[in-house]
Amino acid sequence: MAFGAAFVVAPGPLAASGGSGGNGVNQRNLTEALRQAFVAYWSSGDRDFPPGLDRVVDYWFRYHVAKAVIAALLLIVLVALGVLLWQAFLRAGSLRAQRRAALASACVLVTLLALFSSAAVMANVQGAVAPFSSLLPMLGGGATDAGLADTLDQVREQLAASRSAGDRTPPALGVMIDDFARYHVAMAVIAAIVVTVLVGMSVASWKRRARTEPSDRRTRRVWGSFGVLSALLSLVLAVVAVANTTTATDPAPALLAFFEGGW
Incomplete structure (x- = not known):
């Protein structure tokens, strides 16, 4: 508490x-x-x-x-x-x-x-x-003031232009794109680590369940439940890791979608 x-x-x-x-x-x-x-x-x-x-x-x-x-x-x-x-x-x-x-x-x-x-x-x-x-x-x-609204419009325009070959990316926008990529790389790495832990927990739970006497149904149900829960969570986080990896490899479209309210 x-x-x-x-x-x-x-x-x-x-x-x-x-x-x-x-x-x-x-x-x-x-x-x-x-x-x-x-x-x-x-x-x-x-x-x-x-x-x-x-x-x-x-x-x-x-x-x-x-x-x-x-x-x-x-x-x-x-x-x-x-x-x-x-x-x-x-x-x-x-x-x-x-x-x-x-x-x-x-x-x-x-x-x-x-x-x-x-x-x-x-x-x-x-x-x-x-x-x-x-x-x-x-x-x-x-509420946003006129200065911020104008700045956000410029950010959207520059992000859209940065997707065209040969367009020069402003320094501030380059920092934003790089940091946005780092943001998603961080979650991809974190999710991958947790997936590894959860898979290990699921395997250990199923092994404990297999070693439990069939007559001890409560213990078998508990270990089986942990095995299923760990496996399901690992699948969810695997999707999170893949999605964040995909975004990190090409962060500009996702950043533009964010500023346009689509992310």
């Missing part, structure tokens, strides 16, 4: 207090600071971030690092708790039916929370690897 609450409330203050006394960026002014800094960056014609955008990206990097660490700690706690609960469930033959049902419900709940924590770790590691790209959704949505 403590780590769950910390995951929600702690990353913002931790990110804002990072560095030497913070940099003036926080959750309340993040969107406005990003939009102003992005317009200035696009107008600068340079690859390097101006100080304003550099502060925003640095804040967002620390924010995702804090979230990833807290989510990882929460995942460790949930895995340990889940192991204890499932072991208790397998030994619950002498308990009344209502208590066994309550114990089974607790096992399922903790397992689902562990899956959520795993997804949170993956998403926040991806955000820490490419914080600039993970900020881009904040440029759209809600």
